[in-house]
Amino acid sequence: MSNLQPVHDAAMHLDGPIYVTQPYLPPLEEFIPYLEKIWNKKVLTNGGPFHQQLEKALSDYLGLEHIALFANGTLALVTALQALRITGEVITAPYSFVATAHSLLWNSIKPVFVDIDPKTLNLDPEKIEAAITPQTTAIMPVHCYGHPCDVEAIQKIADNYNLKVIYDAAHAFGVQDQGGSILRHGDLSVLSFHATKVFNTFEGGAIVCPDAKTKLRIDHLKNFGFVDEVTVVAAGINGKMSEINAAFGMLQLQHIDHALARRREITAIYRELLADIEGIRCIEDAGETVANYSYFPILVESGYGTNRDGLYERLKEQGIFSRRYFYPLISDFPMYRSLVSAHRDNLPVATETARKVLCLPIYPGLQHHDIQRIVECIAQ
Ligand code: T4K
DSSP states (O other), X not given: OOOOOOOSOTTXXXXXXXXXXXXXXXXXXXXXHHHHHHHHHOOOSSSOHHHHHHHHHHHHHHTOSEEEEESXXXXXXXXXXXXXXXOSEEEEOSSSOTHHHHHHHTTTOEEEEOOBOTTTOSBOGGGTGGGOOTTEEEEEOBOGGGOOOOHHHHHHHHHHHTOEEEEEOTTOTTOEETTEEGGGSSSEEEEEOOTTSSSOOXXXXXXXXXXXXXXHHHHHHTBTTEEETTEEOSOOOBOOOOHHHHHHHHHHHHHHHHHHHHHHXXXXXXXXXXXXXXXXXXXXXXXXXXXXXXXXXEEXXXXXXXXXXXXXXXXXXXXXXXXOTTOSOGGGSHHHHHHHTTTGGGOHHHHXXXXXXXXXXXXXXXXXXXXXXXXXXXXX
């Protein structure tokens, strides 16, 4: 079993609250020189030096060529759809964070929810074709919890029906399959660097682009559509990442391997300690060669002493704040319900998973005694 490092946060008490996640923060003094550079230059935003450095550094780290930074993942999703001029209907997963579908509504696109695969919890390629109509223009799958979608099957369908593929890869920073980063798949992939994500810039996001031309269009779209001082080519938005976020990203990159290694250790401990608890099922990887351990979802099955909500409440009473990612399904929120009334019965796997899932706390600073406390509470 792994030997976890002692926690640095002196305020953390053994029995204090444990949240589903805690952002990774490098030592504060390491950030001061970055701030000094910003203060000296007085360039705060609009594609300044840290913005440029981080785009390059992330491309190198992830093994990709063209990355456009954003103020957050949601604006990146909205802009990705605009960049590819997506309209009509888009097939997507109901089992995700609500921002996935919101990005469609923001573009006046109709989301068409298709069920997920029980093993990967990602869009089930076998169910996609039946949902395609003459209005369908794209597929927006989610690499849920950082586990890769069946990218080959999805691409095959997209090719057959002439559809674009935009991956919501908000959870998938650093994940690789045999060919390299999974972010290279599809027409575009969108990342989130929110505080709760594996790699965070406080708020932030990015679009992974296949070529320089697409990145240029996206760079225009995230800057009001400006091409030069006097030319606006589209009704673009302000989606730019600020220098302070980009500078923080540069510092975070120096710590990311350590942070990912801690997540891997914690995942291994959880899997070992939970293995013998009847009715608790850990979600396995989905074929990735490098995982990022961004979440630790379990399914509370009927063989367990209580249901998922019972366990959620029990943990909460003991100061452990797990989360029901992703419950309710997006398709059950009021602005989507009317869209799926005819299809509700077509989402059995997503519906059942949303009823059983619980994401346990996982973050680099989670200590061995914290994990024991969580597992003991589950084993009660
Ligand atoms: N697509 C997918 C598949 C996504 O999962 C997301 C975001 C997006 C798109 C959109 O990307 P962004 O626009 O956000 O870049 C959180 C996050 O706000 C959201 O980014 C994330 N997915 C979603 C899965 O989770 P909440 O409402 O659960 O967050 P909150 O504030 O309850 O935070 C959870 C716990 O984390 C807290 O109990 C304590 C801890 N925490 C949180 C924050 C913000 C901290 O310790 N410090 C913090 O600063 O949505």
